[in-house]
Amino acid sequence: MSEYTLDTTGLLCPLPVIRTQDRARTLAPGDVLVVHCTDPGALNDIPAWCRINGHQVLETVDGDNEVKITLRIGAID
Amino acid sequence: MHYTGWFQEQPQLAAARCHHELSGLVEFVPMKRALNEHCPAPRRAVALISGGLDSMLAALVVQAQGVHVEGLNFFTGFCVEGHTHAIRSTRQKMPRRNNALWVAEQLGMRLHIIDVIEEYKDVLLKPRHGYGANLNPCLDCKSFMVGKARQWLEQNGFDFIITGEVVGQRPMSQRRDTLPVVARESGAHDLLLRPLCARLQPPTLPEREGWVDRERLYGFSGRSRKPQMALAAEYGIEEYAQPAGGCCFLTDASYASKLRDLWQARGEKRYELDDIMLLKVGRHLRPRPHFKLIVARDAGETRYLQGYRGHFAHLEMTSHGGPLTLIEGEVAAGDFELAARIAARFGQGRNADSVSFRAVMADGSERLLSVVPLSPNQVPRDWYV
Numbered sequence: 366m367s368e369y370t371l372d373t374t375g376l377l378c379p380l381p382v383i384r385t386q387d388r389a390r391t392l393a394p395g396d397v398l399v400v401h402c403t404d405p406g407a408l409n410d411i412p413a414w415c416r417i418n419g420h421q422v423l424e425t426v427d428g429d430n431e432v433k434i435t436l437r438i439g440a441i442d
Numbered sequence: 443m444h445y446t447g448w449f450q451e452q453p454q455l456a457a458a459r460c461h462h463e464l465s466g467l468v469e470f471v472p473m474k475r476a477l478n479e480h481c482p483a484p485r486r487a488v489a490l491i492s493g494g495l496d497s498m499l500a501a502l503v504v505q506a507q508g509v510h511v512e513g514l515n516f517f518t519g520f521c522v523e524g525h526t527h528a529i530r531s532t533r534q535k536m537p538r539r540n541n542a543l544w545v546a547e548q549l550g551m552r553l554h555i556i557d558v559i560e561e562y563k564d565v566l567l568k569p570r571h572g573y574g575a576n577l578n579p580c581l582d583c584k585s586f587m588v589g590k591a592r593q594w595l596e597q598n599g600f601d602f603i604i605t606g607e608v609v610g611q612r613p614m615s616q617r618r619d620t621l622p623v624v625a626r627e628s629g630a631h632d633l634l635l636r637p638l639c640a641r642l643q644p645p646t647l648p649e650r651e652g653w654v655d656r657e658r659l660y661g662f663s664g665r666s667r668k669p670q671m672a673l674a675a676e677y678g679i680e681e682y683a684q685p686a687g688g689c690c691f692l693t694d695a696s697y698a699s700k701l702r703d704l705w706q707a708r709g710e711k712r713y714e715l716d717d718i719m720l721l722k723v724g725r726h727l728r729p730r731p732h733f734k735l736i737v738a739r740d741a742g743e744t745r746y747l748q749g750y751r752g753h754f755a756h757l758e759m760t761s762h763g764g765p766l767t768l769i770e771g772e773v774a775a776g777d778f779e780l781a782a783r784i785a786a787r788f789g790q791g792r793n794a795d796s797v798s799f800r801a802v803m804a805d806g807s808e809r810l811l812s813v814v815p816l817s818p819n820q821v822p823r824d825w826y827v
């Protein structure tokens with residue numbers, strides 16, 4: 366199990382979700398992905414995407430100018 | 443998988459949902475797989491999910507018949523999303539959610555969001571069937587998306603495609619004479635099921651094969667939303683995104699005008715993603731053919747445009763509170779004064795004798811300048827794009 370980061374800063378919905386989805390496909394179950402975003406909507410959308418696709422949100426951080434979402438890849442993708 | 447929302451409160455459909463779960467365990471089989479007579483795997487359908495009510499109901503109606511449904515959502519770059527509106531500070535009470543994801547979660551189904559930005563350029567720039575009232579190539583767009591769904595279906599071993607189309611709902615792509623065009627040009631043919639108006643159409647393969655019960659599909663037609671709202675109420679759905687027509691910027695007259703201006707200024711129909719995103723933000727004024735200003739309308743837009751400072755010449759107001767202004771085009775040093783006088787109109791110093799700016803050229807070089815703001819009648823209406 367490894368940890369990876371994904372930079373989606375500057376992208377608006379739904380691109381942070383698409384980039385997360387595409388990156389998740391390349392990872393193995395149990396891997397951790399830390400996604401950095403500037404679109405605050407990602408705080409809703411990436412967790413929603415995780416719930417319907419079997420991934421686990423470990424942490425969300427809503428900073429002043431950046432949102433950070435840490436997720437663990439599930440077994441489905 | 444953990445399902446939340448509406449499905450948990452609908453026992454009869456939750457049972458169907460459990461049946462769907464099995465399909466996730468079924469070994470991959472091609473589209474035309476034979477049914478096992480003793481334990482038939484549930485049929486699998488892929489639904490185009492826009493995030494609006496019609497596509498939500500279409501997927502739900504088929505789910506309710508025990509079919510495993512997964513959603514597809516295509517991102518063209520022109521999709522209207524709450525987040526785009528939420529760039530503006532004044533609109534931050536709007537729900538910050540992707541409606542397609544929200545629908546998928548309500549229905550307990552997987553959603554695949556697909557980036558079609560590059561491929562979509564051909565659809566928009568060279569539509570075989572032309573444009574609607576603005577720059578909306580609705581018929582080509584629908585055929586393109588159903589065609590992409592057909593490709594996805596073939597790659598993933600699904601059985602048929604679902605859309606939320608209703609006969610007569612939309613003036614271009616959802617007419618009695620254009621629905622067959624979508625089926626034909628997408629290559630989906632009779633694998634395309636439109637559950638909300640299926641009873642008004644010839645039976646499709648899923649109906650003829652008994653994968654779905656035609657009697658439990660619908661015959662909606664026309665522009666009225668009442669039948670869909672009644673069906674939603676029947677299913678106990680109280681919340682849904684505003685339906686039909688509002689999901690694409692290309693149907694918006696103001697947006698279309700800005701896109702036409704972009705093409706005219708470039709001398710050709712061409713765009714990149716950043717171009718079309720910036721058309722959604724700020725006031726756009728073109729005082730001279732060779733440059734355009736994008737003036738943020740509030741702090742939220744200024745914050746968003748700040749991300750583009752490295753790519754554009756821009757003006758930052760230093761003497762007063764005011765918006766960030768990007769300058770797009772081959773701007774010469776002499777153009778900065780006019781640009782600054784216009785930008786000064788939109789800051790707190792609009793009535794001051796002088797407003798100061800830090801002007802940054804596209805190459806990063808800077809200079810300070812002070813200007814007299816233009817008065818309202820010095821900004822001709824036709825400068826506004």
